[in-house]
Amino acid sequence: MKPLLLAMPGNRKTASAIAEHLGDEVASPVMRTFPDGETYLRIDAEVKGRSVAMVDTLVHPDSKIVPLLFAADTARGLGAARIGLVAPYLAYMRQDRRFKPGEAIASRTIARLLSAQFDWLVTVDPHLHRYRSLAEIYTIPADVLHAAPLIADWIASNVHSPFLIGPDAESAQWVGDVARRIGAPFGVLEKIRHGDRDVEVRLDGATDLRGHTPVLVDDIVSSGQTMLKAAELLKQRAETMPLCIAVHGIFADGSDERLQAQGARLVTANTIAHASNAIDVNGLLADAVRRRLNIQLG
Numbered sequence: 001m002k003p004l005l006l007a008m009p010g011n012r013k014t015a016s017a018i019a020e021h022l023g024d025e026v027a028s029p030v031m032r033t034f035p036d037g038e039t040y041l042r043i044d045a046e047v048k049g050r051s052v053a054m055v056d057t058l059v060h061p062d063s064k065i066v067p068l069l070f071a072a073d074t075a076r077g078l079g080a081a082r083i084g085l086v087a088p089y090l091a092y093m094r095q096d097r098r099f100k101p102g103e104a105i106a107s108r109t110i111a112r113l114l115s116a117q118f119d120w121l122v123t124v125d126p127h128l129h130r131y132r133s134l135a136e137i138y139t140i141p142a143d144v145l146h147a148a149p150l151i152a153d154w155i156a157s158n159v160h161s162p163f164l165i166g167p168d169a170e171s172a173q174w175v176g177d178v179a180r181r182i183g184a185p186f187g188v189l190e191k192i193r194h195g196d197r198d199v200e201v202r203l204d205g206a207t208d209l210r211g212h213t214p215v216l217v218d219d220i221v222s223s224g225q226t227m228l229k230a231a232e233l234l235k236q237r238a239e240t241m242p243l244c245i246a247v248h249g250i251f252a253d254g255s256d257e258r259l260q261a262q263g264a265r266l267v268t269a270n271t272i273a274h275a276s277n278a279i280d281v282n283g284l285l286a287d288a289v290r291r292r293l294n295i296q297l298g
Contacts, residue, residue: 042074
């Protein structure tokens with residue numbers, strides 16, 4: 001029986017792009033909000049006996065996770081054979097330890113909730129900091145896709161003499177991978193975080209940016225404070241304005257507008273819809289979904 005892609009609100013474009021690769025049917029749940037704030041959801045498509053892949057990028061997750069869980073449980077109750085989650089951006093990965101007594105380790109809580117409702121997961125570059133892999137917290141098979149090759153290709157085609165710069169020590173391996181793919185030099189900033197929106201960055205005084213286009217590369221731009229501080233620093237050290245590239249562009253607090261006001265150019269992958277989307281990961285997602293569906297259908 002033909003699989004079904006179920007596009008959660010705001011995800012129709014991504015689901016349709018995946019479906020174009022696979023030739024699958026796309027549907028969206030019927031949803032509305034009751035006067036008391038509760039969610040009404042109905043799946044207006046035949047799911048009995050079918051493999052269902054739900055597409056939902058989890059930026060601003062608190063308004064999305066309850067409807068997503070409703071949809072998965074509803075599909076299960078209606079007889080879906082298997083249910084997978086395609087989450088180009090996977091939320092709550094950065095809350096991975098207790099920094100103060102009593103804090104929630106939200107990444108584990110969300111992992112348990114999603115693992116209980118889905119049979120498999122596909123995502124792009126989750127923020128694995130203190131976890132070695134998603135298998136440490138998710139109990140379902142998870143495909144982690146990487147945008148680094150696509151970012152490297154984009155830089156090679158669009159940037160003259162790039163010098164790649166990572167925002168902190170955690171990014172060194174990832175930025176180094178992109179740099180090596182295109183034979184570009186790279187460096188890493190020293191980042192001192194004083195709070196969620198208060199960071200300080202430093203660049204080794206020996207780093208020579210003359211003749212290069214500085215390219216800041218990160219997996220996530222959330223509050224944008226690191227990028228903003230780095231862009232200010234590079235404006236003083238480089239001959240050209242920096243280019244800021246991220247896989248996931250959340251751009252909270254209008255940080256995209258503030259970066260652009262500084263003269264920085266923004267480029268992101270389309271894991272989260274934004275005007276800066278220039279790196280297309282839908283082919284990667286489609287290939288991963290195809291493998292999962294083939295396993296289920298085979």
